Amino acid sequence: MIEDPYLGKYVTCVSARSTDKEILKKAQDGGIATTLMVYALEEGIIDGTIVAGEGDKPWQPKPEVAMTREDILKARGTRYSISPQISWLKEATRSFGLDKVGITGVCCQMQAVRKAQLYPINMRDVPGKVAFTVGLFCMENFPYKSMQSIVEDHAAQSLGSVKKMEITKGKFWVYTERGNVATVPLKETHKYEQPGCHVCLDYVSNLADISTGSVGSPDGWSTVFIRTKVGNEIWSKAVAAGLFETKPIEEVKPGLDLLRKLAKEKIDKNQKTVEERKTFGVNKGLRNPYA
Amino acid sequence: MGLLNSVKKIMGVETKPAQVAMEKKAEATKEKKPVTNKIKLGHVHMSGCTGCLVSIADNNLGLIKILDDYADLVYCLTLADVRHIPEMDVALVEGSVCIQDHESVEDIKETRKKSKIVVALGSCACYGNITRFSRGGQHNQPQHESFLPIGDLIDVDVYIPGCPPSPELIRNVAVMAYLLFEGNEDQKALAGKYLKPLMDLAKRGTTGCFCDLMDDVINQGLCMGCGTCAASCPVRAITLEFGKPQGERDLCIKCGSCYGACPRSFFNLDVIPEFESINEIIADALKEGESND
Numbered sequence: 100m101i102e103d104p105y106l107g108k109y110v111t112c113v114s115a116r117s118t119d120k121e122i123l124k125k126a127q128d129g130g131i132a133t134t135l136m137v138y139a140l141e142e143g144i145i146d147g148t149i150v151a152g153e154g155d156k157p158w159q160p161k162p163e164v165a166m167t168r169e170d171i172l173k174a175r176g177t178r179y180s181i182s183p184q185i186s187w188l189k190e191a192t193r194s195f196g197l198d199k200v201g202i203t204g205v206c207c208q209m210q211a212v213r214k215a216q217l218y219p220i221n222m223r224d225v226p227g228k229v230a231f232t233v234g235l236f237c238m239e240n241f242p243y244k245s246m247q248s249i250v251e252d253h254a255a256q257s258l259g260s261v262k263k264m265e266i267t268k269g270k271f272w273v274y275t276e277r278g279n280v281a282t283v284p285l286k287e288t289h290k291y292e293q294p295g296c297h298v299c300l301d302y303v304s305n306l307a308d309i310s311t312g313s314v315g316s317p318d319g320w321s322t323v324f325i326r327t328k329v330g331n332e333i334w335s336k337a338v339a340a341g342l343f344e345t346k347p348i349e350e351v352k353p354g355l356d357l358l359r360k361l362a363k364e365k366i367d368k369n370q371k372t373v374e375e376r377k378t379f380g381v382n383k384g385l386r387n388p389y390a
Numbered sequence: 391m392g393l394l395n396s397v398k399k400i401m402g403v404e405t406k407p408a409q410v411a412m413e414k415k416a417e418a419t420k421e422k423k424p425v426t427n428k429i430k431l432g433h434v435h436m437s438g439c440t441g442c443l444v445s446i447a448d449n450n451l452g453l454i455k456i457l458d459d460y461a462d463l464v465y466c467l468t469l470a471d472v473r474h475i476p477e478m479d480v481a482l483v484e485g486s487v488c489i490q491d492h493e494s495v496e497d498i499k500e501t502r503k504k505s506k507i508v509v510a511l512g513s514c515a516c517y518g519n520i521t522r523f524s525r526g527g528q529h530n531q532p533q534h535e536s537f538l539p540i541g542d543l544i545d546v547d548v549y550i551p552g553c554p555p556s557p558e559l560i561r562n563v564a565v566m567a568y569l570l571f572e573g574n575e576d577q578k579a580l581a582g583k584y585l586k587p588l589m590d591l592a593k594r595g596t597t598g599c600f601c602d603l604m605d606d607v608i609n610q611g612l613c614m615g616c617g618t619c620a621a622s623c624p625v626r627a628i629t630l631e632f633g634k635p636q637g638e639r640d641l642c643i644k645c646g647s648c649y650g651a652c653p654r655s656f657f658n659l660d661v662i663p664e665f666e667s668i669n670e671i672i673a674d675a676l677k678e679g680e681s682n683d
């Protein structure tokens with residue numbers, strides 16, 4: 100077990116991508132999140148999973164309990180806007196009647212799941228029915244209107260025409276269905292970030308069973324951390340079943356060095372924000388959830 | 391092997407080799423756990439609905455295991471014939487206090503006097519909950535109109551919020567209270583860390599409401615739209631509009647669950663990231679067929 104102060108606890112880290120061509124067609128990166136949940140469903144490790152499905156407005160995610168491969172596939176691709184994944188956590192064990200719940204989401208949502216497991220407050224049955232969590236790396240998120248401003252004003256694209264969005268190499272990238280590409284310097288997007296993200300001290304979903312993201316691996320591939328016993332067991336079986344191509348992360352560029360650097364930047368910056376809150380006012384400060 | 395042997399490695403504290411050796415010896419000789427090691431647990435029923443006690447019981451065989459190995463239930467009018475409040479290590483108090491009912495007021499004071507740890511079990515005891523809406527005028531005690539959470543009348547050590555409270559949380563608190571009284575130094579440290587946020591909630595105050603999410607999370611620049619609050623609300627008073635909580639405040643029964651469950655109320659980094667090992671410790675403690683008597 101490796102205990103990295105910025106990358107969390109993990110057993111191994113690899114670069115990987117799905118061998119399922121259909122999944123890869125619309126996956127954000129290596130299709131890890133989708134493939135793992137589909138595999139877990141087909142193997143009976145989970146009987147349903149919370150995913151970020153399609154919402155009522157273009158590129159607005161809507162949390163959903165998916166119980167088929169088809170519904171899990173509908174959640175492919177990153178939506179850079181808040182999807183309150185955990186709002187379905189208890190209901191998944193109620194009207195949906197699930198015994199083994201899967202959850203996908205960003206770091207703070209993994210935190211919410213673990214808190215509910217250890218300190219279930221009006222969360223009966225949840226602790227024992229969380230079966231598998233896949234966490235995404237996350238630098239920051241945006242309210243819907245922010246995302247709209249970035250895409251429609253700064254990138255000058257119509258949301259209805261967008262095929263994919265990506266934050267990488269210092270820019271917010273917008274790809275359209277008809278093949279156009281627009282970029283926005285990240286400096287311009289900072290004011291639109293969700294304020295609650297500025298106290299977040301987790302970049303690579305430290306508390307997930309398996310975490311995955313794009314930084315560190317080439318395009319079309321994902322960086323994957325296998326963290327818990329649950330994660331290890333599922334990952335080993337899925338790799339043995341031929342679901343993933345993998346490479347040791349050490350053999351991949353830019354690899355863990357870049358990832359650790361970005362993780363450190365996020366945590367240091369946000370730790371500073373947490374500190375500054377203590378003396379935000381005059382003889383008064385703001386609340387610290389970690390105190 | 392009981393709970394006391396099961397805290398192996400947690401939070402960077404390794405169990406000393408000497409203890410590992412002892413654990414093996416105990417297993418080899420099948421030593422019986424002396425009954426005196428159990429803690430004394432009581433259930434005190436104030437103005438509550440007994441749903442909190444049902445939540446305790448909904449731990450099923452887990453509760454039987456706890457009563458076999460870790461705790462004696464010394465008082466509980468619903469389940470046993472002890473008439474008066476005895477000495478307790480841990481009092482699980484459910485319900486609020488009607489200040490126009492003399493005996494109730496005496497009961498809660500007596501509970502504090504007789505208990506080492508007072509736990510407000512469930513939202514009525516913590517926050518008043520539905521009894522916040524009481525205003526008297528009903529037969530045949532129309533003057534019984536004022537109800538207060540127990541923390542307004544006595545000092546409370548630990549909160550277990552929730553209406554209903556989750557069986558698993560009650561179980562965890564019982565197990566941790568046992569470790570606090572009967573464990574070695576490492577185990578006491580673990581129990582102390584685990585219980586701390588529930589003790590902090592008890593210090594924070596005696597009101598619970600949807601508004602907590604506004605006052606202490608959104609207004610404080612801490613909400614990140616995870617949606618946990620909506621999942622925890624027992625009356626579906628919370629929806630998320632564009633990723634932020636929207637409260638139907640006339641539906642809210644003032645149970646305080648949403649704030650408690652919110653990962654931006656307390657998020658103790660010395661405990662929650664250790665979820666895997668702590669879950670194992672608790673599961674080990676409750677394993678069936680391992681009772682020593």
Ligand SMILES: Cc1cc2nc3c(=O)[nH]c(=O)nc-3n(C[C@H](O)[C@H](O)[C@H](O)COP(=O)(O)OP(=O)(O)OC[C@H]3O[C@@H](n4cnc5c(N)ncnc54)[C@H](O)[C@@H]3O)c2cc1C
Pocket residue numbers: 125126127128129130131132133134149150151152160174175176177178179180181182184203204205235236237238239240241266311312313314321
């Ligand atoms: C807000 C946000 C910020 C991110 N920031 C980074 C970053 O800084 N660095 C980095 O390397 N990676 C980041 N990622 C992760 C990355 O964009 C991919 O989501 C990840 O690599 C998974 O790719 P995949 O091909 O395995 O997923 P796919 O197979 O395409 O599946 C997508 C998965 O993402 C989930 N999802 C989509 N949108 C959301 C959302 N808004 N909230 C919660 N879950 C969602 C879906 O439920 C699904 O499980 C971010 C993701 C999000 C949502």
Ligand code: SF4
Pocket residue numbers: 205206207208237238239240293295296297299300301614
């Ligand atoms: S930055 Fe942190 S708080 Fe914000 S969405 Fe990502 S994981 Fe959640």
Ligand code: SF4
Pocket residue numbers: 598599600622623624625626627628637641642643644645646647648649
């Ligand atoms: S909004 Fe719901 S969970 Fe929050 S205090 Fe009101 S009833 Fe309880």
Ligand code: SF4
Pocket residue numbers: 183603607608612613614615616617618619620634635651652653654655
């Ligand atoms: S649980 Fe807390 S952080 Fe999550 S949406 Fe509700 S108020 Fe915001």
